[in-house]
Amino acid sequence: MDRRNDKRWLVPFGELSPVRQFVLVWLSFLLPIVVWGIVSYVPFVWHPLMKISDPGGVSYFSRDGLVEKKVFEAENAKMQAAGTPLAHGTPANPVFLPAPHEVAAAFYNSFTMPPKRKGEKWLHESLWQSIQVIFWGFTISSLFGVPLGILCGSFQFFAKLTEPFVDFTRYMPAPAFGALAVAVLGIYDPPKIAIIFIGTFFQQVLVIANTTRKLDTSLVEAAQTLGADRKQVLFRVIVPGIMTDLYHDMRILLGWAWTYLIVAEYIGASSGITYFINQQAKYRIYDNVFAAIIMIGILGFTTDRILDWIGKQIFPWQKTSKPGLIRAISLARQRRRQEVVA
Helix, strand or coil: CCHHHCCCCCCCCCCCCHHHHHHHHHHHHHHHHHHHHHHHHCCCCCCCEEEEEECCCCCCCCCCCEEEHHHHHHHHHHHHHHCCCCCEEEEECCCCCCCHHHHHHHHHHHHHCCCCCCCCCCHHHHHHHHHHHHHHHHHHHHHHHHHHHHHHHHCHHHHHHHHHHHHHHCCCCHHHHHHHHHHHHCCCHHHHHHHHHHHHHHHHHHHHHHHHHCCCHHHHHHHHHCCCCHHHHHHHHHHHHHHHHHHHHHHHHHHHHHHCHHHHCCCCCCCHHHHHHHHHHHCCCHHHHHHHHHHHHHHHHHHHHHHHHHHHHHCHHHCCCCCHHHHHHHHHHHHHHHHHHC
């Protein structure tokens, strides 16, 4: 049977129907939300606190305040013994775990309600500043890292000259250069961009060099046999030959740049989405904290999906690519079944 027509869900190297793919993609997002909702809305799952609706005779209880269940029960025992009114409340989670509907409301409120303090930036302003840091850090890294990686993968001269030092430096944590970046570049965006650059450049060189080395050397040998010089081999054989893998490498490396964003924005003056998250946590508005964190994920994921779609338009032959061995086995099994039926 052709693997594309196999009705089983689990087939090694098999293909799922578009409907099943659609269902599974949405389940990958819905399942975590369902778990989050169960923890938030079902009292007996995990509600370690009590939200006070009526403080009763307990002097230090306040309406809508949160106290531990043990403390709530102990105080009510004292009130019952003293014959004073009991406190009343409902099970609740800590303030740092808002419910899904609260975070959903925060998405809207963060864009419509002004900041608490004058001079603080709105969420969209903080996001835009962070996006600029990511863009410039990754762009500058790519301008140097991509050509150097291709040269290292193509010519042993460049590999031996640069890769040992690059391999040595990549183990140094990018945040360790924070103080030096501030001393050299100031306290605003340049040191943050530098941290993104440091966090991605050295990995970029090694990843792209390794991708370049995977090119089928018979293509290079054929070009040389036909009289191509070094420049022609590099720009007409090697670069076009690795372009698809290089594009996917850049998508992955862009994700690495996003992971360095929070660390980078701690360097120098507070700014960007990191500053917004810290300020909201300081005010104990954790639904805004969750909203901002999820917004980062949405931006990164959306960017990756757009790049994936663009890649499929640029390299359409990858849409239907299938390992030759698996295809051969599939055809062999199909012929065998036809012979048995005959």
